[in-house]
Amino acid sequence: MDFLGFIIILVKVLVVFAATMLTVLILIYAERRVSAFMQGRLGPNRVGPKGILQPIADGIKFLMKEEFIPAGVDKPIFILAPAILLIPALMTFAVIPFGSSITILGREIALQVADVNVGILYILALTSIGVYGIVLAGWSSNSKYSLLGGLRSSAQLISYELAMGLAVVSIILLSGSLKLNDIIADQQGYFLSWNVFKQPLAFVIFLVAVYAETNRLPFDLSEAEQELVGGYHTEYSSMKFAMFFMAEYANMITAAALTVTLFFGGWDFPLINETMLGNWGTALSVLAFILKMGFFLFLFIWVRWTFPRFRYDQLMKLGWKVMLPTALFNIFVTAGYLTIKSVV
Amino acid sequence: MSLPLLFYIAALIAVGSAVLVVLNKNVVYSALLLVLCFFSLAIIYLLLEAYFLAVLEVFIYAGAIMVLFLFVIMLLNLGREKALEHFKYLQRGLSIFLVVLFFLGVFLLLLNDSSALHQPEGGFSAGGVYSLGEALFTKYLLPFEVASLLLLVALIGTVYLAKRKI
Amino acid sequence: MAIITKSYEPTFWDRLYFPALIKGLMVTLRYFFKRKVTIQYPDEKYVPPDGYRGLHRLNKYPDGRIRCVACEMCSAACPADCIYIVPGPAPWEGGKERYPVKFDIDLLKCIFCGFCEMACPEEAIELTEIYDFSAYSREDLLIDREGLLEVYELTKNQNYYSRTDKSKKPAT
Numbered sequence: 001m002d003f004l005g006f007i008i009i010l011v012k013v014l015v016v017f018a019a020t021m022l023t024v025l026i027l028i029y030a031e032r033r034v035s036a037f038m039q040g041r042l043g044p045n046r047v048g049p050k051g052i053l054q055p056i057a058d059g060i061k062f063l064m065k066e067e068f069i070p071a072g073v074d075k076p077i078f079i080l081a082p083a084i085l086l087i088p089a090l091m092t093f094a095v096i097p098f099g100s101s102i103t104i105l106g107r108e109i110a111l112q113v114a115d116v117n118v119g120i121l122y123i124l125a126l127t128s129i130g131v132y133g134i135v136l137a138g139w140s141s142n143s144k145y146s147l148l149g150g151l152r153s154s155a156q157l158i159s160y161e162l163a164m165g166l167a168v169v170s171i172i173l174l175s176g177s178l179k180l181n182d183i184i185a186d187q188q189g190y191f192l193s194w195n196v197f198k199q200p201l202a203f204v205i206f207l208v209a210v211y212a213e214t215n216r217l218p219f220d221l222s223e224a225e226q227e228l229v230g231g232y233h234t235e236y237s238s239m240k241f242a243m244f245f246m247a248e249y250a251n252m253i254t255a256a257a258l259t260v261t262l263f264f265g266g267w268d269f270p271l272i273n274e275t276m277l278g279n280w281g282t283a284l285s286v287l288a289f290i291l292k293m294g295f296f297l298f299l300f301i302w303v304r305w306t307f308p309r310f311r312y313d314q315l316m317k318l319g320w321k322v323m324l325p326t327a328l329f330n331i332f333v334t335a336g337y338l339t340i341k342s343v344v
Numbered sequence: 345m346s347l348p349l350l351f352y353i354a355a356l357i358a359v360g361s362a363v364l365v366v367l368n369k370n371v372v373y374s375a376l377l378l379v380l381c382f383f384s385l386a387i388i389y390l391l392l393e394a395y396f397l398a399v400l401e402v403f404i405y406a407g408a409i410m411v412l413f414l415f416v417i418m419l420l421n422l423g424r425e426k427a428l429e430h431f432k433y434l435q436r437g438l439s440i441f442l443v444v445l446f447f448l449g450v451f452l453l454l455l456n457d458s459s460a461l462h463q464p465e466g467g468f469s470a471g472g473v474y475s476l477g478e479a480l481f482t483k484y485l486l487p488f489e490v491a492s493l494l495l496l497v498a499l500i501g502t503v504y505l506a507k508r509k510i
Numbered sequence: 511m512a513i514i515t516k517s518y519e520p521t522f523w524d525r526l527y528f529p530a531l532i533k534g535l536m537v538t539l540r541y542f543f544k545r546k547v548t549i550q551y552p553d554e555k556y557v558p559p560d561g562y563r564g565l566h567r568l569n570k571y572p573d574g575r576i577r578c579v580a581c582e583m584c585s586a587a588c589p590a591d592c593i594y595i596v597p598g599p600a601p602w603e604g605g606k607e608r609y610p611v612k613f614d615i616d617l618l619k620c621i622f623c624g625f626c627e628m629a630c631p632e633e634a635i636e637l638t639e640i641y642d643f644s645a646y647s648r649e650d651l652l653i654d655r656e657g658l659l660e661v662y663e664l665t666k667n668q669n670y671y672s673r674t675d676k677s678k679k680p681a682t
Contacts, residue, residue: 038538042548077372118473121399128407132379135411139372139418147418154415158408178396178473204528306538307531 012113013094020093023297024249028055031301038305062242070142070235077140082236082243085133088126089250095119096257097181099267099286102279111267111286112181119180120168123258124161127213131157133247134215134222134232141235149231152312153222156212159319160219164209166327167202170334171195171262184266194265201330203263205323210255212319215248216300218307221315256296257289264292351391358384371417375410382406396473557671558639563622565640566615566653567661569633575602576659577634580610584626584635592619593626606632613655618648638665 029044029052036043045051069078096119099111116122131154138150172178174195175186187194196203212219223231233244260266267285310318361381368374382405389398480488523529549556558564569577580597596612626635638661645651653661664670 034542037542037546040541040544040547042546042550074372077376116395118395118399121396121403125399125403125407128403128411131407131411132376132414135414135418136372136376139414151415151418154411158411161408302535302538306534 008109009113012109012111016093016098016113017090020090020250020253023253024246025055025059027249027252027297028058028245030297031304034298034301035305038302059242062239065238067238067240072142073235074140074142077136078235079240081133081137081140082240082247083133084136085130086243086247086250088129088133089247089254092123092126092254093250093257095122095180096254096261097184097266098257098289100282102282110181111282115179115181118178120172120178120183120262123254124165124168127251127254128157128161130247130251137236137244138232141232143235145229145234146232149222149228149234152228153215153232156215156219156221156315156319159316160209160212160323163205163319163323163327164213166324166331167206167209168262170199170202170327170331173331173334173338174198180261180266184261184268187265188268190270194268195263199263199330199334201326202334205327205330206262207259208318208323210259211300211303212315214251214255214300216252217304218309219315220309221312252297252300253293256293256300259296260289260292347391351388354384354387354391357381358388372414375414375417378413379406379410382410396476555642555671557669558641560639562639562641563624563637565617565638565643565661566620566626566658567636567638567665568613568655568658569636569662569666570659571605575600575605576609576655577632578610578613578630579606579608579632579634580613581608581631583629583631587625587629588620589623589625590619590621592616610655613658615653615658617643617651617653638670640665640670 032054033043033051043051044054047053047057069075094113095116097110097112097115101108101110103109134153134157135150138146138148138153141147171183175183177183177186183195211217215222220231222228223233228234233241236244267289269284269288358381361377361384365374365377365381368377382401386398386401386406389395389401571577580595582595582597585591585593585595592615594612594614594616595610597608598611600607600609622637624637627637635658640661643651
């Protein structure tokens with residue numbers, strides 16, 4: 001690898017990291033504002049114009065708070081757990097292409113940090129690592145609420161990972177590749193070629209599973225305030241609590257980006273061939289990606305303030321008795337279709 | 345240039361964490377160290393350009409199986425090792441015997457034919473999705489199906505154990 | 511006779527849940543765009559309707575004499591016993607002969623029931639619409655005769671919360 005290539009990768013990593021963090025900030029603001037709006041309130045509007053500096057004020061508040069480690073906790077794991085949760089959440093975005101390629105000084109640069117040829121599996125693997133953060137946080141806190149939250153959450157994540165993975169499998173079958181770029185290329189062109197229209201069932205399963213995977217309502221059993229105080233992060237304070245917070249939002253961003261990539265053509269702007277337009281096309285593709293992602297992030301918040309929480313047995317029933325068989329059925333149908341198509 | 349160095353680091357972490365898994369008294373720490381071991385194994389797979397296997401190592405072993413292990417450990421809330429008090433000497437003797445046997449085997453192999461442990465000549469492609477899939481569904485179809493049957497049996501057994509009244 | 515009502519049997523369409531979910535989402539989306547009900551309190555103030563029972567005032571005649579004749583009907587009617595009156599001879603010629611030398615209301619005791627206002631034969635004591643009178647000490651919430659007269663000046667012509675001169679606050 002030459003020096004310039006190294007610099008380019010470094011810049012891409014920094015840009016993606018900064019963009020993710022910025023989106024986290026925007027999400028914290030948006031969550032509070034949108035939830036207020038949906039309840040007929042105004043939400044935070046004091047810090048800065050329209051309250052846009054609120055997340056920064058929140059961040060400062062978190063930094064200034066006392067760093068408290070309760071007695072009886074398992075200290076190394078207690079400290080490690082938020083990091084284990086946050087790092088995979090931030091790492092997943094590395095393989096998601098957020099635009100077509102850009103040409104600077106005759107060099108074509110793909111807008112993606114790492115083009116891994118097992119991209120989807122990479123994301124699934126990392127999200128499964130995130131479970132450790134939750135389980136360990138729950139266990140090391142030495143508190144019954146934390147432990148219950150951690151156990152609930154890990155069981156939930158494992159259950160829904162299956163349904164999510166199987167929904168993704170049908171997409172892999174269609175595009176014939178684990179590479180996210182290939183999956184996007186497969187959906188190029190006319191917007192009816194997006195995977196939502198080809199695989200509506202997989203999309204629904206994936207979307208529901210993603211809400212369970214990110215521990216968002218209606219599946220936020222692990223932190224159900226009314227039952228578990230705060231769930232796995234009950235005993236955490238200050239910046240460590242903020243890390244759990246950031247991890248949740250980072251996971252939401254990744255989930256939204258993945259939904260867009262797998263089902264909505266990624267950075268594909270409908271009815272326009274971006275690669276023909278040069279760098280303007282690239283800008284358009286990035287814009288399309290951001291808009292689509294923004295919609296799904298909004299949907300996350302929207303759903304949170306619309307639906308009540310599931311009961312735990314209902315959650316497990318939905319995961320194992322409805323989603324899993326439906327996903328398997330979908331794979332069966334897709335594989336059958338592909339086989340018939342290849343024979344005829 | 346840097347690849348052998350990476351290999352040695354990963355191998356060192358793998359061996360070290362594996363040893364610590366055995367020596368550690370705290371079960372949760374043992375489980376975590378095992379996860380670390382899996383990660384370093386995944387790095388070694390990556391160095392062999394077997395990306396698929398590396399990701400699967402993380403996904404299945406670290407991501408799914410060890411989480412279940414942790415889950416069970418926490419549910420049972422095992423503190424110190426107490427369950428296997430009687431079998432302690434048997435276990436130690438047996439494990440030392442097996443380790444000695446293993447190293448003896450490796451040693452004999454090295455003495456007789458030192459080329460057996462070398463990398464195969466030519467391109468190494470066992471880590472790809474296509475080659476792996478093809479091998480699984482043609483050459484190793486029978487073991488594959490047998491394994492799936494085994495899993496099914498285990499599944500039914502679990503359901504039977506957990507639910508007495510069917 | 512027992513009436514057996516069959517509970518609603520969900521159809522396949524209901525069991526899909528998604529139509530209902532989308533309906534629910536539409537409800538929240540409608541609220542998202544609706545007018546917000548928040549009153550941003552220190553900046554905007556809630557204007558209470560007529561008949562609101564807030565801070566008391568002592569009314570005056572147009573020539574400046576106090577209407578109150580210190581008959582102590584209000585303090586007798588008061589269920590919370592928060593009105594203290596010391597009557598005395600009126601300093602002015604003509605008109606009523608009695609007037610309150612002291613007229614203190616303990617706002618911490620007052621329950622704002624409005625009985626004083628009803629008991630008053632002279633329509634001298636009234637409850638105004640002022641609701642945001644808070645203070646840092648108990649002493650500050652003892653309002654005396656002068657304070658009550660000042661409240662009258664503030665509220666005699668217009669609603670306290672829709673007045674143009676915002677600088678004046680009731681002396682409590």
